[in-house]
Amino acid sequence: GQQVQQSPASLVLQEGENAELQCNFSSTATRLQWFYQRPGGSLVSLLSNPSGTKHTGRLTSTTVTKERRGSLHISSSQITDSGTYLCAMERGSNAKLTFGKGTKLSVKS
Amino acid sequence: GGIITQTPKFLIGQEGQKLTLKCQQNFNHDTMYWYRQDSGKGLRLIYYSITENDLQKGDLSEGYDASREKKSSFSLTVTSAQKNEMAVFLCASSPGLxxxxxxxxxxTRLLVL
Incomplete structure (x- = not known):
């Protein structure tokens, strides 16, 4: 079955609203990574952390490894934040990344 | 900074055809990866390579071959393209594992007719 589940599958926001993206994983993970993909574009690594909370700019990643869940919070969303956000679970090494299907975010003016 | 280049950008093939995708990086990274991304699904690892001439199978290696000819390049071959196959193949690199x-x-966007 699906080892990494992301929710919601899609999200539409007005510019300035906050976004909360969820990631649940079914087996033990050493780290959770978040990636951003623009339509037709390559993936960009956003944040990764084994546990706890990590910030960069308007992004906050929270990982609770024991509860097998994580989240990505985007504050004051902008139109340029639109795209797909992928969560990936790492199991021991970088080569063992298991990706979720992604959350498609659309931010409108 | 560095860059990863993939060629071709678009690849249209025929059923049963052998197709090769190429990837170059100038980060001087040791490790390189090939992933497949299907619509509505997450990325799946096909092959990865820890260093030049090394090759490791991922979760989806059947139907593919790979070659790490030198540190900066990693190529992927679809050994026999499947009819109506449509996917995006993503190459990645990292300093280590x-x-x-x-x-x-x-x-590289693949379409098989």
């Missing part, structure tokens, strides 16, 4: 950020290329 352990908790290093992966940098991704723009992808």
């Amino acid at each position: 352990n908790q290093d950020t992966q940098y991704f290329g723009p992808g």
